[in-house]
Amino acid sequence: MTRNPPLAASTTPVAFDVVRSTVASRAALGVAVALAVLAATLPFWGESSWMREFVEIACYLIFAIMWNLLAGYGGMVSIGQQAFFGFGGYVMLMLGNFAGVNPFIAIPLGALAAAAIAVPVSFVAFRLSGGYFAIGTWVIAEVFRLSFANVSAVGGGSGTTLTALRGIERATRESVTYWMALACVVAAIALVYLFLRSKRGLALLAIRDNEVAAESQGIPVVRMKLAVYVVAAFGAGLAGALYFVGNLRISPDAAFSVNWTAFAIFMVVIGGIGRIEGPLVGALIFWALNKFLSDYGTWYLLGLGLLAIVVTIFFKQGLWGYAQQRWGWSLFPTQRVLADGERVPGR
Amino acid sequence: MIEIFLQGILLGGLYTLFALGQSLMFGVMRLTNTAQGDFIILGAFAVVAGTALAGGAPFAVALAVLPLAFGFGYALQRYVLNGTLGKDPLPSLVVTFGLSIVIQNLLLELFSADPRSIETGGLNTQGLALGESLSLGVLPLVILAIAVAATAGLQWLFARTALGRSFRAVSDDREIAELMGLDAKKVYAFATAIAFVLIAVAGALQGMRTTVSPSDGPLLLLFAFEAVIIGGMGSFWGTLAGAMILGITQQIGFRLDPGWGIWVGHIVFLIVLVLRPQGLFPKTRG
Secondary structure, eight states: OEEOOOBOOSSSOBOEEEEOOOHHHHHHHHHHHHHHHHHHTHHHHSOHHHHHHHHHHHHHHHHHHHHIIIIIITOOOOSOTHHHHHHHHHHHHHHHHHSOOOHHHHHHHHHHHHHHHHHHHHHHHTTOOHHHHHHHHHHHHHHHHHHHHTOGGGTGGGOEEOGGGTTSOHHHHHHHHHHHHHHHHHHHHHHHHHHHHSHHHHHHHHHHHOHHHHHHTTOOHHHHHHHHHHHHHHHHHHHHHHHHHHHOEEOHHHHTOHHHHHHHHHHHHHHOTTSTHHHHHHHHHHHHHHHHHGGGTHHHHHHHHHHHHHHHHHOTTHHHHHHHHHHOOOSSOOSOEEEESSOOTTO | OHHHHHHHHHHHHHHHHHHHHHHHHHHHHOOOOTTHHHHHHHHHHHHHHHHHHHTSOHHHHHHHHHHHHHHHHHHHHHHTGGGGOSSOSHHHHHHHHHHHHHHHHHHHHHHOSSOBOOOOTTGGGOEEEETTTEEEEHHHHHHHHHHHHHHHHHHHHHHHSHHHHHHHHHHHOHHHHHHTTOOHHHHHHHHHHHHHHHHHHHHHHHHHHSOBOGGGHHHHHHHHHHHHHHHOTTOHHHHHHHHHHHHHHHHHHHHHOGGGHHHHHHHHHHHHHHHOTTOSSOOSOO
16 A cells, blocks of 8 residues: 655645555455465375366366456456467477477477467457457367367377377376466466556556557557467466376367367456456356256356356446446455445455 | 369359358347357257158258247347347357357257268259259258359348348447437347358258268357458358358368368468458458
8 A cells, every 4th residue: 555645736735545455355365374274285185186186177277367357457358269279289399209308398388388479360360350360269279279180290180299208297286287277377377467456557457448548548458458368378378288287198289179269268257357366256156056057068068158158248347347336345456445444345 | 172162162152151141140239149150059959859850851941940940049139139239249259158068968969979961862962064064062052053143132132121131220320329219229130140050051051961960060160251251241242252162262272281271261261360350351450
């Protein structure tokens, strides 16, 4: 919190504070740190099936967080983020299998490669906007899929196996994969949270609310959008590389499946778009539904689609947004609330 | 060479029908229907199911599906999609994307993943011999004729009728059009209704020409979208031209290597996007 000097007013000087946290948010931070520490010890007492489950849901969650950053904060609704997911996965696999890089080290390298390829991709994708951007990015993702499906070195259409992890003992592999996943989730949340609280985050929110007005205030709109696009691609690539270290087998249809983005959209929209809690709540709901209802297969997906439609039409802010409006909950506050020095709400 | 070109034109005829509905909906209300391809497949399955129930007569069934599609499109726009329109493209994208998942899984549940086709009594295998080695299918020629007729019909509707005038009015400026006494929501509903008739036509013909399966929709959406963008927004003849270009490039690609045909189509689309983002024959902006 920063205390500002009184504004020069015509009658009496007014002192004001900029409030950037609430009781709930400080408590949430403590709980989050405790949970993360507890989670880090899981390999010593938990079952390996729990770790596998966590790694999988972590990939969905990181991917959804990045989609939320791109669409909810950057205003770029993409249906093609699976391009970077798959690309990150394939780069990790190729580094591991052909270049002899330790796959765990190849995970961040795969993410970096996804970020790097996002720059030329943005040159094409940014020609479109709005709904056409969405489908245009989907076409680009299809180009990625078809390209990898035609490369015989990585198994073509039927895919290939990550052989680089063969020498590593199973328990070690699972624990390290789990820790990587946990670290990536914490890093992704922290990265987005700190970014949005920074000056650049404020600029991003200004762009989302009104692009023309933001530009007139001196915000470099094009550069900011590119930065968000590249960061989101990095995150998607990270999720992809992580997923295929956990999965050990990659194929173009799995890596570049539009379902990745579909699930991210559903998670973010159901949880609440444009708020950090959104994908977290969405991923929790998704995980619960998946655990108990995925046996119903097609009906489950059908229900998920319907739920997304209903939430979009009747709860535009998502479930968390509804709670936030109703009860004023905010675990990751990014807004700056002006309060006079005497009465500060939420303290 | 000529054969590839002609086959590409014929394929382009089908793509035109995929794309016209998309072009119409985007032109009138800036709505991107991401379930376009799935609705085409739904139309095909409606004809498949209707033909099975009626014990034949696929063409009569297809004609009977058209008014249903009109009513369905009208109701969908009026009661669901109108609520999602606005400056933010997200709600309409999520809702149509959700519909896409719902349709795919509903069809999967009802018809299983097996490919189906509409039995046309041999029409789909009849050929028209042109010279020694060149033969064109009768059904693709019929599809091309329908595509050209539909394009001309839409262009006429937009240019010459009161309904077309109201389409153009709400497209240019919704608020002024409403001040002049138009009910934009009803106009939108009519636009979607007409788009869905085109979607049903496309679905029926796709089902007659080849096989359809529940997961085919997204690919058809991408083809439709590419045709619209290559052709340029707001022009139905442009959409037709875009579909032809896409059809011809895909045919050339398939001839070079079957694995790369669709890829070549996508790449040509991306090249057009980089060099001429407004499309080859644009009429309206934004």
